[in-house]
Amino acid sequence: MKTLGPRISFYAGFVVGTFTLYAFLRQLWFEKTLPMHQVTTLARIQDYQQQLEEEKKMWKKEGSALFNLEHPHHIGEDSRMADELYKKVRILCWVMTGPKNLETKTRHAKYTWSRHCNIVVFMSSVDDPDFPTVGLGTKEGRDQLYWKTIRAYHYAYEHYADEADWFLKADDDTYVIVDNLRWILANHTPEEPIYFGRRFKPYTKQGYMSGGAGYVLSKEALRRFVEGFKSKQCTHTTSVEDLAMGQCMEKVGVLAGDSRDSFHRETFHPFVLEQHLTAKFPKSFWYWSYCYYPISEGPNCCSDMSVSFHYVDAVGMYLMEYYTYHLRAFGYRYRYQPSTPHGYSINKFESWDAGKKDKKLEQKLVHPDLSRTDKRQNEDPPPVDGKDGPAAAEGK
Amino acid sequence: MLSDGCSFMKGMLLGGVFCLVLSFLGSFHFSSESSTEDHHHHHIYAPSKDELKRLSDSRVEELKNQVRVYCIIMVQPKTLVYWATVLDTWSKHCDNAVFYTSEGSKALEAVDLNEKDDWARLRKALIHAYENAGDLRWFFVAQPTTFAIIENLKYLILAKDPNEPFYLGNAVKSGELEYVEYSSGIVLSYEALKRLMTMFKDEGQCPERTHTLWKMGEDKQLALCLKYAGVFAENGEDRHGKGLFNKQNVVNMIKQSMQDNPTDVVEGCCPDMAVTYGGMSPNQMHVMMFGVYRLRPYGHDFHDWLTFYPPKDSDND
Numbered sequence: 001m002k003t004l005g006p007r008i009s010f011y012a013g014f015v016v017g018t019f020t021l022y023a024f025l026r027q028l029w030f031e032k033t034l035p036m037h038q039v040t041t042l043a044r045i046q047d048y049q050q051q052l053e054e055e056k057k058m059w060k061k062e063g064s065a066l067f068n069l070e071h072p073h074h075i076g077e078d079s080r081m082a083d084e085l086y087k088k089v090r091i092l093c094w095v096m097t098g099p100k101n102l103e104t105k106t107r108h109a110k111y112t113w114s115r116h117c118n119i120v121v122f123m124s125s126v127d128d129p130d131f132p133t134v135g136l137g138t139k140e141g142r143d144q145l146y147w148k149t150i151r152a153y154h155y156a157y158e159h160y161a162d163e164a165d166w167f168l169k170a171d172d173d174t175y176v177i178v179d180n181l182r183w184i185l186a187n188h189t190p191e192e193p194i195y196f197g198r199r200f201k202p203y204t205k206q207g208y209m210s211g212g213a214g215y216v217l218s219k220e221a222l223r224r225f226v227e228g229f230k231s232k233q234c235t236h237t238t239s240v241e242d243l244a245m246g247q248c249m250e251k252v253g254v255l256a257g258d259s260r261d262s263f264h265r266e267t268f269h270p271f272v273l274e275q276h277l278t279a280k281f282p283k284s285f286w287y288w289s290y291c292y293y294p295i296s297e298g299p300n301c302c303s304d305m306s307v308s309f310h311y312v313d314a315v316g317m318y319l320m321e322y323y324t325y326h327l328r329a330f331g332y333r334y335r336y337q338p339s340t341p342h343g344y345s346i347n348k349f350e351s352w353d354a355g356k357k358d359k360k361l362e363q364k365l366v367h368p369d370l371s372r373t374d375k376r377q378n379e380d381p382p383p384v385d386g387k388d389g390p391a392a393a394e395g396k
Numbered sequence: 397m398l399s400d401g402c403s404f405m406k407g408m409l410l411g412g413v414f415c416l417v418l419s420f421l422g423s424f425h426f427s428s429e430s431s432t433e434d435h436h437h438h439h440i441y442a443p444s445k446d447e448l449k450r451l452s453d454s455r456v457e458e459l460k461n462q463v464r465v466y467c468i469i470m471v472q473p474k475t476l477v478y479w480a481t482v483l484d485t486w487s488k489h490c491d492n493a494v495f496y497t498s499e500g501s502k503a504l505e506a507v508d509l510n511e512k513d514d515w516a517r518l519r520k521a522l523i524h525a526y527e528n529a530g531d532l533r534w535f536f537v538a539q540p541t542t543f544a545i546i547e548n549l550k551y552l553i554l555a556k557d558p559n560e561p562f563y564l565g566n567a568v569k570s571g572e573l574e575y576v577e578y579s580s581g582i583v584l585s586y587e588a589l590k591r592l593m594t595m596f597k598d599e600g601q602c603p604e605r606t607h608t609l610w611k612m613g614e615d616k617q618l619a620l621c622l623k624y625a626g627v628f629a630e631n632g633e634d635r636h637g638k639g640l641f642n643k644q645n646v647v648n649m650i651k652q653s654m655q656d657n658p659t660d661v662v663e664g665c666c667p668d669m670a671v672t673y674g675g676m677s678p679n680q681m682h683v684m685m686f687g688v689y690r691l692r693p694y695g696h697d698f699h700d701w702l703t704f705y706p707p708k709d710s711d712n713d
Contacts, residue, residue: 078696
């Protein structure tokens with residue numbers, strides 16, 4: 001009996017010790033995970049705030065216009081040429097929209113292609129300080145389209161004439177590749193009285209630009225448009241917006257430009273990419289008789305440097321953004337090599353190498369000789385891309 | 397009484413130490429278990445820019461030659477439109493694209509396997525490919541509803557040795573079996589295919605025909621045979637953990653992303669260097685062809701350390 005006492009005490013102590021430490025460790029573990037739980041719930045509450053913060057980083061709101069702060073960049077890409085064009089070819093994009101479309105259509109244009117414009121203004125019949133949209137004081141409807149256009153361009157001229165060189169009109173279901181638009185416009189100056197789009201031929205001498213595919217006026221063209229209304233040379237001739245615009249442009253001596261690439265492929269498109277690539281339009285379809293230039297079906301329908309597509313739905317906006325700016329084939333050397341716009345030269349730039357300064361690379365960038373001994377080997381000679389710059393330079 | 401107290405204290409101390417030891421052992425046990433999990437959950441990444449920079453010019457050319465792909469496209473006359481679309485689009489970027497059909501078609505050329513059973517047909521195609529590989533060392537198996545960007549596949553496997561057994565794509569788990577899902581494309585190295593040829597002779601473990609009522613999908617059958625040959629499925633992904641082989645088509649993935657990441661739809665959805673999308677309609681394939689090989693924003697360049705040239709006699713890339 002006497003030896004049993006300390007033995008029992010020992011075992012009791014052992015059990016107590018085990019449980020005590022176990023409870024202690026559990027508490028420690030629990031305390032480690034508890035803050036994490038708190039963090040996740042807090043994160044959910046702050047999600048909305050974060051969204052607003054993100055938006056503040058993307059745009060600077062000035063009145064009802066959004067000035068793009070961050071021209072979107074990709075990690076690992078060399079965007080020196082795009083950056084140079086962004087500075088020198090400033091584009092104000094205005095989007096024709098209405099209050100009913102803001103959440104279903106316009107918002108997707110806002111989060112995708114409009115981020116590549118220098119300035120974007122959403123034009124509606126109603127003021128909306130949050131989106132933001134400008135209220136043009138019109139009603140909604142197809143018959144209001146030219147009124148909206150007239151007022152929208154006047155608004156842009158009155159407020160932002162000095163902040164941009166070119167003024168683009170697009171619908172809320174138009175997808176625009178603004179970088180490619182800059183490529184075309186870089187061969188012209190904002191002092192030229194000229195405008196570009198998908199050229200249609202009927203009803204006018206020099207043709208007019210399809211409204212849905214979007215069109216872009218030079219600063220001089222815009223000035224003449226506004227002057228034209230002041231002097232009553234231009235009036236609200238018809239509610240068919242694109243035709244009316246074409247008629248005014250003709251009256252005030254603004255040239256209808258040729259926006260095709262050096263292979264004569266169209267860049268502004270009145271339908272979605274899928275249709276231009278795959279659809280066989282019946283010969284009776286209006287499209288055949290409207291297009292100013294000969295139509296190509298299949299892969300030649302569309303330039304590699306395409307600028308716009310129309311009737312793009314919400315999903316389509318993100319799909320186009322993905323195809324244009326994100327998805328690519330590693331190392332692929334494109335068949336069509338667009339020529340550098342006049343006055344822009346890659347030789348001006350220092351060697352591009354993310355991080356290190358490589359003297360060897362510097363030399364190679366300056367030399368236009370493509371048969372370098374670095375990683376790229378020429379199996380085929382690069383294709384000749386023909387004429388210099390878009391055919392528009394010839395002022396067709 | 398004092399001796400009782402002392403014993404008690406000793407017991408407590410020992411109990412505490414015992415508990416600590418147990419908990420350490422426990423965590424060690426768990427970590428070792430998870431590491432065996434990781435071993436089967438292998439991820440395959442493309443080489444980084446730094447890795448590529450370190451290679452000599454001749455080595456890069458060697459790798460470019462080594463990474464040429466033999467495409468095995470499993471078609472059927474009933475899906476002729478898809479067959480024709482694949483022929484007209486991405487398959488032109490394979491170094492050798494061979495179409496294997498269940499039965500002959502007057503419209504299009506293919507290796508007629510004259511086999512209705514899916515698994516038996518796949519086996520025959522793989523055997524034919526192995527025997528006709530020439531000097532090609534990588535094999536890519538696709539269905540006619542899959543769109544593949546072969547350059548991105550080559551980039552992914554660039555630094556991998558085809559004399560090692562590689563079996564990769566969209567790796568998924570079904571019970572205990574990890575397999576590469578069929579519609580997102582299956583990649584096999586020469587060594588993996590070689591071992592498979594040996595397994596095909598083993599009617600016990602890898603039978604040509606199973607006479608059970610319930611048939612296992614041919615992609616699972618393939619995984620099983622490869623597993624017995626010591627080849628395990630690996631998942632192809634980018635450095636952000638995004639899968640490069642996609643079972644869903646791109647439109648569905650974007651729709652899903654619009655729900656899940658409404659303010660960051662494209663970034664949250666699909667990888668830049670995607671290799672495959674499954675379930676694509678013919679029109680979607682034509683659009684993707686243009687989107688990948690033609691359309692791009694002017695002034696944005698990628699100076700990749702390898703160049704792939706467009707195929708001859710092709711007008712849509």
